[in-house]
Amino acid sequence: xxxxxxxxxxxxxxxxxxxxxxxxxxxxxxxxxxxxxxxxxxxxxxxxxxxxxxxxxxxxxxxxxxxxxxxxxxxxxxxxxxxxxxxxxxxxxxxxxxxxxxxxxxxxxxxxxxxxxxxxxxxxxxxxxxxxxxxxxxxxxxxxxxxxxxxxxxxxxxxxxxxxxxxxxxxxxxxxxxxxxxxxxxxxxxxxxxx
DNA sequence: CGGCCGATCCACT
DNA sequence: GTGGATCGGCCGA
Numbered sequence: 001x002x003x004x005x006x007x008x009x010x011x012x013x014x015x016x017x018x019x020x021x022x023x024x025x026x027x028x029x030x031x032x033x034x035x036x037x038x039x040x041x042x043x044x045x046x047x048x049x050x051x052x053x054x055x056x057x058x059x060x061x062x063x064x065x066x067x068x069x070x071x072x073x074x075x076x077x078x079x080x081x082x083x084x085x086x087x088x089x090x091x092x093x094x095x096x097x098x099x100x101x102x103x104x105x106x107x108x109x110x111x112x113x114x115x116x117x118x119x120x121x122x123x124x125x126x127x128x129x130x131x132x133x134x135x136x137x138x139x140x141x142x143x144x145x146x147x148x149x150x151x152x153x154x155x156x157x158x159x160x161x162x163x164x165x166x167x168x169x170x171x172x173x174x175x176x177x178x179x180x181x182x183x184x185x186x187x188x189x190x191x192x193x194x195x
Numbered sequence: 196c197g198g199c200c201g202a203t204c205c206a207c208t
Numbered sequence: 209g210t211g212g213a214t215c216g217g218c219c220g221a
Contacts, residue, residue, distance in 0.1 A: 044202075060217080062216095062218085076202090077215080079203055079213085079214060080215030080216055081215075086202085129202070131203090172202075174202060177202095197220095199219090200216105200218095201216105203213105204214105206211095207209105207212105208211105
C-alpha cells in the first residue's frame with residue numbers, strides 16, 4: 001500500500017531512513033511508470049547536522065522546501081550535473097531529510113535504460129544517488145512535489161526486513177561535516193534481500 | 196558580480 | 209583505486 005503522509009512526519013529521521021529500506025519508490029511522469037526497491041539511504045538531521053544543507057537553520061530558496069511538513073521531495077543539483085533526490089521528514093520547520101542513494105529496478109526497466117542510456121545487467125545501474133534520480137526521471141523541477149501524489153509515491157509491499165539485513169555505517173562524501181561525518185547515518189540493504 | 200566548491204560519476208590505470 | 213569533469217548555488221564584497 002502507498003505510504004501516507006503520517007509515515008513521513010514522524011521522527012527520528014534515522015528510523016525513517018532505516019524503514020525506507022525494502023520499500024518501493026514509484027514515479028509516473030508522462031504516463032511512464034518506473035519503480036525500484038529502496039536499497040540504500042542516508043539520514044540528514046537538519047539544523048544540528050553539519051552535513052545538512054539546513055545546518056544552523058540555514059534557509060535559502062533551494063533549502064526552503066525542507067522546512068515544510070514531511071512527505072515531499074527535496075531535489076537539488078550536485079556538482080552541476082547530478083540531481084539528488086531526498087525525502088523530507090518530520091513536522092513543519094524541522095528540516096530533516098533522507099537521501100535516496102540506491103534502488104533495485106523492478107518496473108519500467110526499459111524506460112530507465114532509455115533515460116540513462118545504459119543497459120541493466122543486474123548491477124551497477126542505480127547504485128548511486130545521481131543514477132537513481134536519472135533512472136526514475138527525477139529532476140530539480142520536482143523539488144517540492146508531494147510523495148502522496150500521482151506522480152511520485154512510495155509503497156510498502158509488506159516485505160519484512162530483518163535487522164541482520166541492514167548494514168549501518170558513516171555517510172559518504174561529507175568530510176567537511178567534521179565530527180558529524182562519523183555519525184552512523186547510512187543504511188544499506190544486504191545484497192541477500194531481493195525485490 | 197566574481198570566486199569557490201560540492202550529499203557524484205566515469206574513464207582510465 | 210583514483211583523478212578530472214562540470215556548472216549552479218551560495219556567499220562575501
